[in-house]
Amino acid sequence: MSDTVTSQLPDDVQLHVQTPLIFSAPLSKVANRPVFLKLENTQPSGSFKLRGIGHSCKLAVKNGASHLVCSSGGNAGMATAYSANRLGVKATVFTMDGLPQPVLKKFSDLGSDIHIGGPIWDICDATAKKYIQKMKDEGKTCHYIHPFDSPVVWDGHSTLIHEVVGQLASAGYEEPGAVVTCVGGGGLLAGIAHGMKHVHWDHVPIVAMETYGADSFNKAVKAGKVVKLDEITSCAKTLGALAVCQEVVDLSQKRKITSHLVDDKTAVECCVLFLRDHQFLVEPACGATLAAVYTGKIREYLEEQSPGTSPIVVVICGGATVDIDTLNGLAAKFDIDTKLEKYYPLEQMRL
Ligand SMILES: *Cc1c(COP(=O)(O)O)cnc(C)c1O
Numbered sequence: 001m002s003d004t005v006t007s008q009l010p011d012d013v014q015l016h017v018q019t020p021l022i023f024s025a026p027l028s029k030v031a032n033r034p035v036f037l038k039l040e041n042t043q044p045s046g047s048f049k050l051r052g053i054g055h056s057c058k059l060a061v062k063n064g065a066s067h068l069v070c071s072s073g074g075n076a077g078m079a080t081a082y083s084a085n086r087l088g089v090k091a092t093v094f095t096m097d098g099l100p101q102p103v104l105k106k107f108s109d110l111g112s113d114i115h116i117g118g119p120i121w122d123i124c125d126a127t128a129k130k131y132i133q134k135m136k137d138e139g140k141t142c143h144y145i146h147p148f149d150s151p152v153v154w155d156g157h158s159t160l161i162h163e164v165v166g167q168l169a170s171a172g173y174e175e176p177g178a179v180v181t182c183v184g185g186g187g188l189l190a191g192i193a194h195g196m197k198h199v200h201w202d203h204v205p206i207v208a209m210e211t212y213g214a215d216s217f218n219k220a221v222k223a224g225k226v227v228k229l230d231e232i233t234s235c236a237k238t239l240g241a242l243a244v245c246q247e248v249v250d251l252s253q254k255r256k257i258t259s260h261l262v263d264d265k266t267a268v269e270c271c272v273l274f275l276r277d278h279q280f281l282v283e284p285a286c287g288a289t290l291a292a293v294y295t296g297k298i299r300e301y302l303e304e305q306s307p308g309t310s311p312i313v314v315v316i317c318g319g320a321t322v323d324i325d326t327l328n329g330l331a332a333k334f335d336i337d338t339k340l341e342k343y344y345p346l347e348q349m350r351l
Helices: 023-033 049-062 073-085 101-110 121-137 151-170 189-196 214-224 247-256 265-279 284-294 297-305 326-333
Strands: 022-023 035-039 069-073 090-096 111-116 141-144 178-182 208-211 257-262 312-316
Touching: 022 151, 023 035, 023 257, 023 265, 023 284, 023 297, 035 151, 049 069, 049 073, 049 141, 049 151, 049 189, 069 073, 073 090, 073 101, 090 121, 101 111, 111 121, 121 141, 151 189, 151 312, 178 189, 178 284, 178 297, 189 208, 189 247, 208 214, 208 284, 214 247, 214 257, 247 257, 257 284, 265 284, 265 326, 284 297, 284 312
Parallel strands: 035 312, 069 090, 069 141, 090 111, 178 208, 178 312, 208 257
Antiparallel strands: 022 035
């Protein structure tokens, strides 16, 4: 009898990995309570995006798709390119101007077609949709992958919280005092809020960070509805969707989500501090998240909201579109001292 060879269905290919949750001594010192970092920067594609986008890509391939198209600030595209490579299908990615050459090379190394779709995500998205229409006119079918506004994407992102439950329990904690994240189009925030609902953490506040000039969530929360920005002026381009998805506005009315803003300089400073403190290079989007802790803001906030010693979970969203030259360039532009010994904590955030 011969051995049976079972071919691996695309469905079974593992895309995202379970990421570590680590205790951060330097950040705990600043926050005056335990801070745990959920290291989404260690996903194979460099960011949390692989959870939701990977899930979307798998589902599409299972349903017969052989060509995936994604519009992206960079990381959704990277997750699509990685997934398509692993699933053995074609990917076409429309991303923003200004990505460093080594980042662009990663796309071609993964075998995907990369196009510069425009200066901001909303324009890349329109370009991607035109491409899909053109292919359709030629009789070819492509499957569109939305980078944030899709229940499938939120489901995929929610797995991050499912992992945190067990990881925090192993560290001796039942639940966090707050979960800190950032908001672009709102896919990550929606996934986190959904995950927290699944695990009965609906009462735990979420702190949602953005930068001035990419503040579509902050404006929407204030207005009680989706607000479209005129332009993106922040250097945190991965947060630069002109409008958030409706889902996060609805969530902000159902559960506790506090929206805070930081300026670009602070976000970049926090990337430099994080590189010093944990040897990880992250994007300014992630710097905005980290600013909640480094500026001392979360310490004040929790002293009011959740006195005691419950830990803070900080979602390190990561980002593969930054390289050391980019960070150094931004540090120079904002006149940031890269030694930074003086910073504990940084100046208070402006709200
Ligand atoms: C996409 C992205 C964000 C924002 O996520 P949304 O789901 O668009 O809100 C933040 N950080 C990084 C590194 C990202 O790639």
